[in-house]
Amino acid sequence: MPSLGPKRALSPLVRTQFYFHFLSHVKAQNMGFIGLGNMGFHMAKNLINAGYKLTVHDINHNAVNKFKEMGIATKETPFDIAESSDIVITMLPSSANVLEVYTGRNGLLHGNNPLRPWLFIDSSTVDPLTSRTISEEISNRLLKECRGDSSSPVMLDAPVSGGVPGAESGTLTFMVGGSKEAFKAARPVFQSMGRQTVYCGAAGNGAAAKICNNLAMAVSMVGVSEAFALGQRLGVSATVLTDIFNSSSARCWSSDTYNPVPGVLASAPSSKGYSGGFSSKLMLKDLALAFASANGVRLGCPLAAKALEIYAELCEGGHEAEDFSCVFRHHYSGKDEKGF
Numbered sequence: 001m002p003s004l005g006p007k008r009a010l011s012p013l014v015r016t017q018f019y020f021h022f023l024s025h026v027k028a029q030n031m032g033f034i035g036l037g038n039m040g041f042h043m044a045k046n047l048i049n050a051g052y053k054l055t056v057h058d059i060n061h062n063a064v065n066k067f068k069e070m071g072i073a074t075k076e077t078p079f080d081i082a083e084s085s086d087i088v089i090t091m092l093p094s095s096a097n098v099l100e101v102y103t104g105r106n107g108l109l110h111g112n113n114p115l116r117p118w119l120f121i122d123s124s125t126v127d128p129l130t131s132r133t134i135s136e137e138i139s140n141r142l143l144k145e146c147r148g149d150s151s152s153p154v155m156l157d158a159p160v161s162g163g164v165p166g167a168e169s170g171t172l173t174f175m176v177g178g179s180k181e182a183f184k185a186a187r188p189v190f191q192s193m194g195r196q197t198v199y200c201g202a203a204g205n206g207a208a209a210k211i212c213n214n215l216a217m218a219v220s221m222v223g224v225s226e227a228f229a230l231g232q233r234l235g236v237s238a239t240v241l242t243d244i245f246n247s248s249s250a251r252c253w254s255s256d257t258y259n260p261v262p263g264v265l266a267s268a269p270s271s272k273g274y275s276g277g278f279s280s281k282l283m284l285k286d287l288a289l290a291f292a293s294a295n296g297v298r299l300g301c302p303l304a305a306k307a308l309e310i311y312a313e314l315c316e317g318g319h320e321a322e323d324f325s326c327v328f329r330h331h332y333s334g335k336d337e338k339g340f
């Protein structure tokens with residue numbers, strides 16, 4: 001293979017033209033998707049429905065088989081995905097999983113050979129350091145084929161908010177860190193899976209924003225659950241309180257979209273046995289990331305600390321697989337609308 005030569009710093013205009021040129025033809029390119037869990041399954045399906053040519057991978061063979069049945073190509077390893085894809089999206093449970101998929105044995109970046117993918121998008125919720133480390137490693141690699149004047153791939157950290165309902169309906173919010181030119185160019189990809197895309201700044205800032213978002217979400221869910229439990233003890237039904245909350249100052253996502261009281265909102269995981277949503281185990285993981293990040297910048301976060309304690313107790317009590325809104329049922333002993 002001929003040498004690609006030394007890397008050249010590109011002007012913002014040239015970089016923008018480069019990214020827009022290749023994203024304008026993205027549906028004709030091969031896209032890999034790794035991580036077909038509760039969120040990734042729906043995100044991948046939305047990309048397929050939008051007309052993207054997808055190849056998928058997951059360690060869960062049952063999840064992979066669902067795509068095989070739809071006629072979608074599958075691969076055995078992340079490395080195989082990289083070898084056959086121009087763009088790769090990952091949606092994984094933890095920092096450890098992300099590191100394994102990108103840098104582990106048979107990972108996306110396995111070996112020191114030039115890479116085929118010119119764009120990597122990680123939508124996992126991880127610590128900012130992990131995102132920045134992988135982004136730097138990717139930027140220091142070479143492409144098998146130069147794209148315009150660029151000889152290196154790029155990475156965007158793009159975690160999401162909106163939960164499983166948002167992933168299924170294609171209304172997620174993406175918080176994106178990395179190259180601003182790549183962010184602008186990748187909007188069509190994000191818009192196929194979500195409703196809003198927010199640029200957060202340099203590499204790792206998307207991950208940082210997501211940690212802050214989930215800290216607020218956990219504290220909000222605990223607070224709303226506490227209020228509903230108190231209302232029930234005082235003789236006010238959750239349906240009445242929900243109407244009040246959603247038309248007054250207490251209105252929030254934990255009340256109007258993800259209500260924790262079984263029977264109040266049919267679409268919420270609480271009305272489905274706290275299944276199919278965002279697990280308490282993952283919320284505990286995200287709170288631990290937030291708390292560690294706060295300690296790293298010497299910021300006291302007493303509400304995050306209390307929420308971390310509550311979710312640790314829930315997981316230790318055997319509720320780690322249930323949606324995190326189960327805090328209403330298992331921490332506050334809340335009842336459904338029929339009083340059970």
